[in-house]
Amino acid sequence: MNKAQNFIVLDRRAYKESDALITCYVEGVGILNMIARGANKPTSKYGSLLQPLRMFEGFINVRPGLSLFKTAKLKNRYPDIEASILALAVASFIAKVLANNAMDDAQMISYDTLASYLQSIDDQHALSVGTHFLMRLAQKHGVALYLEGCVICKSKQVSALSLIKGGFLCPAHETMQPAILHDVEFFKQLRCLSKADIHQIHQCGSQTNRTHMGLYVGLLEQIIAIPHKNWKFIQQI
Ligand SMILES: [Zn+2]
Numbered sequence: 001m002n003k004a005q006n007f008i009v010l011d012r013r014a015y016k017e018s019d020a021l022i023t024c025y026v027e028g029v030g031i032l033n034m035i036a037r038g039a040n041k042p043t044s045k046y047g048s049l050l051q052p053l054r055m056f057e058g059f060i061n062v063r064p065g066l067s068l069f070k071t072a073k074l075k076n077r078y079p080d081i082e083a084s085i086l087a088l089a090v091a092s093f094i095a096k097v098l099a100n101n102a103m104d105d106a107q108m109i110s111y112d113t114l115a116s117y118l119q120s121i122d123d124q125h126a127l128s129v130g131t132h133f134l135m136r137l138a139q140k141h142g143v144a145l146y147l148e149g150c151v152i153c154k155s156k157q158v159s160a161l162s163l164i165k166g167g168f169l170c171p172a173h174e175t176m177q178p179a180i181l182h183d184v185e186f187f188k189q190l191r192c193l194s195k196a197d198i199h200q201i202h203q204c205g206s207q208t209n210r211t212h213m214g215l216y217v218g219l220l221e222q223i224i225a226i227p228h229k230n231w232k233f234i235q236q237i
Helices: 085-100 111-120 126-140 184-195 198-204 210-220 228-236
Strands: 005-015 019-026 030-036 055-061 067-076 146-150 160-162 167-169
Touching: 005 085, 005 111, 019 111, 085 111, 085 126, 085 228, 111 126, 111 198, 126 184, 126 198, 126 210, 146 184, 184 198, 184 210, 210 228
Parallel strands: 030 067, 146 167
Antiparallel strands: 005 019, 005 055, 019 030, 055 067, 160 167
């Protein structure tokens, strides 16, 4: 008998007659696809239980290619995510990014990081967590924005942002670049999130908006697969 493993379900699709194809992040292993035999039968106890954005402890026969789900019990269903459409949309976005890029990187973020993000997402802080997640990926792919001051002269007085230059701009330099203009609060929020570790995200308050998150979607869409349907949904809520 092998040991029980913790895993978080990222995605679920119908497969063959009555099976489910489940993408999940297995602690200590990474993201993999597994078949849950019979899970789409109306009588299966896993039909409604084995759903995305839930954490389980169970047994998986990990194999190259498709793994095989055996049994599991629910560990965490993240009630704050279920209680808010925005929270659900952002959590689904994160899950989709991880699932869609798993072929290139099966551990884009650590299992613990994912678990912490899901724990932190609620209606008030969903966009902060979503932005923080994308900031992490930008850092990982070497395209993090410089948010300490003006990216050209390091002046602490910033008034604009340039994706081409890769960071904030001061009033003297904003006119020389194609710059994105926002108010000071917008930039403060961005800087706060960039300095926060996962457990400090809530301390940045709930002022993060879709423009903050969209900045990083734009920055990353040439580098990783962005689930645009999910992103569109977040913008429409
Ligand atoms: Zn400057």
